Amino acid sequence: MRKVIGTLLAIALVTGVALVAHRPGPAGAQGGGTIEATVTYAGAPVVEKLKVNKDTEKCGTEASIEKVVIGANKGLANAVVSVPGAKGTPKAMKATVDQHGCKFVPHVTAMTPGELELKNSDDILHNIHTYSTANPSINKAQPKFKKVMTEKFEKPEIIKLTCDVHSWMLGWVAVMPNPFFGVTDASGNAKIENVPPGKYTVEAWHETLGKQTKEVEVKAGQATKVAIEMKK
Amino acid sequence: MISVRLGGVGVLVALWFFAGAEPALAQAGDAAAAKTVYERKCAGCHGEKGDGKGPAAELLAPKPRDFTAGLYKIRSTANKVPTDQDLLRIITDGMPGTSMPPWRVLGEKDRWNVVAYVKTFAADKFKEAPKKLELPKEVASSAESIKRGKEMFEAIECHKCHGTEGRGDGPSRAELKDEWGHPIAPANLTRRWTFRGGATRTEIATRLAAGVLGTPMPTFIDSVEKPEDIWHLTNFILSLGPESPHYATLVAITAVSDPIPDDPNADFWKKLTPNNIPLMGQVIVDPRNFNPSIDLVSVRAVYNDKEIAFHLTWDDPTQSTDDPGKKLYGDAISLQFPPQPSPGPERPYFLMGDASDAVYLLRWENGKGVTESTANGPTKIATIQGGEATGKAVYANGQYRLVMKRALASKDATRPTFTPAVFMPVAFQAWDGGAGETGARMSLTSWYYLRLEEPQSSRRFIIPPVVAILTLAVMLLVVRVANRRA
Numbered sequence: 001m002r003k004v005i006g007t008l009l010a011i012a013l014v015t016g017v018a019l020v021a022h023r024p025g026p027a028g029a030q031g032g033g034t035i036e037a038t039v040t041y042a043g044a045p046v047v048e049k050l051k052v053n054k055d056t057e058k059c060g061t062e063a064s065i066e067k068v069v070i071g072a073n074k075g076l077a078n079a080v081v082s083v084p085g086a087k088g089t090p091k092a093m094k095a096t097v098d099q100h101g102c103k104f105v106p107h108v109t110a111m112t113p114g115e116l117e118l119k120n121s122d123d124i125l126h127n128i129h130t131y132s133t134a135n136p137s138i139n140k141a142q143p144k145f146k147k148v149m150t151e152k153f154e155k156p157e158i159i160k161l162t163c164d165v166h167s168w169m170l171g172w173v174a175v176m177p178n179p180f181f182g183v184t185d186a187s188g189n190a191k192i193e194n195v196p197p198g199k200y201t202v203e204a205w206h207e208t209l210g211k212q213t214k215e216v217e218v219k220a221g222q223a224t225k226v227a228i229e230m231k232k
Numbered sequence: 233m234i235s236v237r238l239g240g241v242g243v244l245v246a247l248w249f250f251a252g253a254e255p256a257l258a259q260a261g262d263a264a265a266a267k268t269v270y271e272r273k274c275a276g277c278h279g280e281k282g283d284g285k286g287p288a289a290e291l292l293a294p295k296p297r298d299f300t301a302g303l304y305k306i307r308s309t310a311n312k313v314p315t316d317q318d319l320l321r322i323i324t325d326g327m328p329g330t331s332m333p334p335w336r337v338l339g340e341k342d343r344w345n346v347v348a349y350v351k352t353f354a355a356d357k358f359k360e361a362p363k364k365l366e367l368p369k370e371v372a373s374s375a376e377s378i379k380r381g382k383e384m385f386e387a388i389e390c391h392k393c394h395g396t397e398g399r400g401d402g403p404s405r406a407e408l409k410d411e412w413g414h415p416i417a418p419a420n421l422t423r424r425w426t427f428r429g430g431a432t433r434t435e436i437a438t439r440l441a442a443g444v445l446g447t448p449m450p451t452f453i454d455s456v457e458k459p460e461d462i463w464h465l466t467n468f469i470l471s472l473g474p475e476s477p478h479y480a481t482l483v484a485i486t487a488v489s490d491p492i493p494d495d496p497n498a499d500f501w502k503k504l505t506p507n508n509i510p511l512m513g514q515v516i517v518d519p520r521n522f523n524p525s526i527d528l529v530s531v532r533a534v535y536n537d538k539e540i541a542f543h544l545t546w547d548d549p550t551q552s553t554d555d556p557g558k559k560l561y562g563d564a565i566s567l568q569f570p571p572q573p574s575p576g577p578e579r580p581y582f583l584m585g586d587a588s589d590a591v592y593l594l595r596w597e598n599g600k601g602v603t604e605s606t607a608n609g610p611t612k613i614a615t616i617q618g619g620e621a622t623g624k625a626v627y628a629n630g631q632y633r634l635v636m637k638r639a640l641a642s643k644d645a646t647r648p649t650f651t652p653a654v655f656m657p658v659a660f661q662a663w664d665g666g667a668g669e670t671g672a673r674m675s676l677t678s679w680y681y682l683r684l685e686e687p688q689s690s691r692r693f694i695i696p697p698v699v700a701i702l703t704l705a706v707m708l709l710v711v712r713v714a715n716r717r718a
Contacts, residue, residue, distance in 0.1 A: 136312070
């Protein structure tokens with residue numbers, strides 16, 4: 001009997017160790033919950049228009065600077081939703097920003113510290129000019145023949161991306177300290193998965209509307225809905 | 233814990249030692265000793281706190297450096313930290329084309345101390361040691377290298393800001409801002425003597441490779457097809473303009489016997505040597521123009537038995553006509569003469585005359601053409617009816633070329649008659665309407681002189697030999713007479 005128990009224990013241990021070793025994703029993800037965030041804004045959209053005087057075959061004749069984009073049910077796009085208090089190791093992932101149609105696509109990129117791939121699919125000169133304090137800021141020319149550049153952003157911070165050749169081009173790169181984040185879609189929704197159970201403060205950041213927070217409790221295997229309203 | 237702290241101190245000491253020892257000629261400046269010098273010589277523009285907000289700052293363009301950001305345009309390094317030698321060089325030589333003068337008037341020790349003092353405004357930025365920029369192997373200038381440089385200039389689209397011919401008139405010009413949000417103009421690459429960080433080959437290659445921090449000018453060291461393209465580009469940029477403007481002191485007007493072409497692009501004009509005249513902002517009466525757009529006009533002039541023609545070339549990054557609603561005005565240029573040249577040194581007041589002495593203006597404006605007028609000051613200008621002057625201008629790639637013509641002889645006392653071999657006062661005024669220049673907001677010169685060179689007749693080829701033959705004959709005669717007497 002003891003032998004049997006011992007064997008079973010051993011099997012259980014080995015399986016357990018194997019499970020831990022093979023566990024995908026960040027620590028604590030197993031049995032984590034999901035945060036379904038909806039970010040809204042009651043104000044009006046803000047879009048600045050600018051007449052384009054160059055590269056019109058790539059950029060179009062009118063550029064729009066979309067500072068506040070609002071979708072259905074007042075949903076606010078391009079907001080970064082994050083859970084700063086959650087514990088988890090950032091996994092290596094390569095984020096990509098494309099310069100396409102004289103716009104940064106996507107407008108807001110969220111990534112864990114590491115490499116960012118900068119593509120130029122426009123076949124014209126752009127220059128990647130970043131405004132940052134924690135990471136070294138860069139201003140590098142990316143001529144048409146340089147299709148891809150890779151830059152490293154090692155420290156968490158929100159970085160502004162601009163192009164001096166096309167002054168309307170504006171993008172943001174949010175380097176996040178943990179892997180629990182999302183960027184809201186056109187209807188203001190973002191999903192954060194595998195959050196370890198616990199009580200957290202969820203944060204929403206928007207380039208022109210600033211920050212708002214909300215308290216949530218994440219339960220294992222459950223989806224927690226959180227609604228955050230941005231105010232001016 | 234203690235060991236960690238000691239370790240930290242050790243690293244700091246090592247860093248300090250390394251940073252201090254790195255630049256070959258650097259001296260350790262004494263920041264404290266420079267406080268008085270800084271407050272007396274630098275704070276007026278750069279501010280007591282080093283934030284670039286001194287009392288004079290609002291009048292300056294480009295704005296004085298904000299030292300608290302620790303961001304320096306001109307550096308010889310691959311990272312953001314300039315060497316002490318870089319800072320000393322700017323203090324010593326100044327920045328051409330800006331309000332920063334050379335400070336050689338300060339002793340070398342004082343300048344080193346100021347370097348140390350300026351660094352204290354952003355001490356944390358200087359914790360990192362300067363990293364030497366490794367330029368690719370130098371390529372000497374040659375027709376081939378310049379050709380490759382031009383190809384690369386086009387491939388990496390330098391023209392977007394600097395313009396097709398390098399005059400700083402590219403389509404992105406109006407959008408450019410520095411990292412403080414101030415508008416910033418791309419360099420006019422045909423004017424090497426205004427390059428902020430110097431115009432030697434190495435300096436130009438360094439700007440291309442490492443960029444100009446805090447401005448839209450990016451780094452290109454990793455963005456050219458081959459590293460040596462940096463040198464081909466440098467050689468091409470050096471081919472775009474002369475080394476220095478060689479300012480003229482007198483405008484010489486050549487006599488011609490043929491008809492004078494109206495077309496400013498005619499080959500006829502290219503054969504004449506330009507007289508380059510520097511212009512300054514008008515800062516005597518309101519509204520003043522502290523940062524004039526046009527600082528040079530090249531004058532070529534000829535006359536024949538009937539008329540006199542002035543061919544003027546000047547750079548203007550934007551072509552504009554009168555549209556006051558958008559704060560745009562017609563680009564314009566004018567030549568100023570006394571209505572009647574007086575024999576003595578007396579001349580009307582150079583700023584468009586005054587109540588007692590008028591001046592005559594021969595002016596061209598984009599969209600309006602040539603007018604003749606009488607002025608008794610910059611706000612009292614009366615057009616002369618029945619003007620006979622004509623003009624034709626072309627604008628291309630950030631440059632105007634204009635031919636203005638007038639009869640040599642005047643019909644009345646409001647206009648001068650041009651007489652050969654007489655020194656005639658002349659002054660120039662220019663307006664870049666696209667930069668909001670109009671009325672008294674102009675750039676101008678004080679009085680210069682022009683002279684219609686006398687026609688060169690064939691007599692100069694006949695008279696000297698005749699004189700020589702006659703002299704020889706007289707000598708021979710003297711010798712002969714002397715021999716006979718003896």
